[in-house]
């Protein structure tokens with residue numbers, strides 16, 4: 001039996017691409033059954049369409065309460081009956097309304113080590129600290145999302161990534177992204193294979 005994955009992505013979707021590639025080459029015993037984005041322009045949606053995978057744009061309406069959007073999103077995800085919901089560059093905070101109604105375990109990719117740099121721009125903040133001489137390593141992690149905590153929850157896999165004041169932000173960002181692609185696929189292999 002292969003795992004059913006629903007991927008939530010707001011942006012470029014390089015991590016989604018890594019998952020889809022691992023599925024199509026049977027490295028990962030899973031299928032991406034749908035990709036959902038809160039952003040109609042997300043490259044992730046086009047990547048899904050190119051791979052023949054259902055791509056759903058579910059944008060938050062003007063004035064819509066977060067809890068109402070989260071209920072709609074949970075219902076949309078639940079119709080695919082996924083084994084796992086993967087947040088791969090999902091840039092909206094999810095409330096208990098989503099987690100209580102989605103009916104499947106949710107896992108998140110965070111571009112920093114467990115307990116560090118929660119929220120947005122984690123890569124930029126890690127690099128800025130390295131430039132000030134305050135940091136020599138950052139990392140990436142994949143974790144379960146049990147509650148509304150931001151980038152917290154039981155860790156499935158993590159990796160340390162060196163950073164130095166000599167790195168350009170571009171170099172460091174590239175290193176983090178490459179590490180993330182492998183980490184996320186490895187974590188899903190642990191769960192699905």
Ligand code: GAR
Nearest residue numbers: 011012013014015016089109110111
């Ligand atoms: C990744 O670096 C991911 O860790 C980060 O967004 C990027 C998405 O890249 N997620 C967060 O910061 C969530 N807090 P992608 O769209 O190319 O996969």
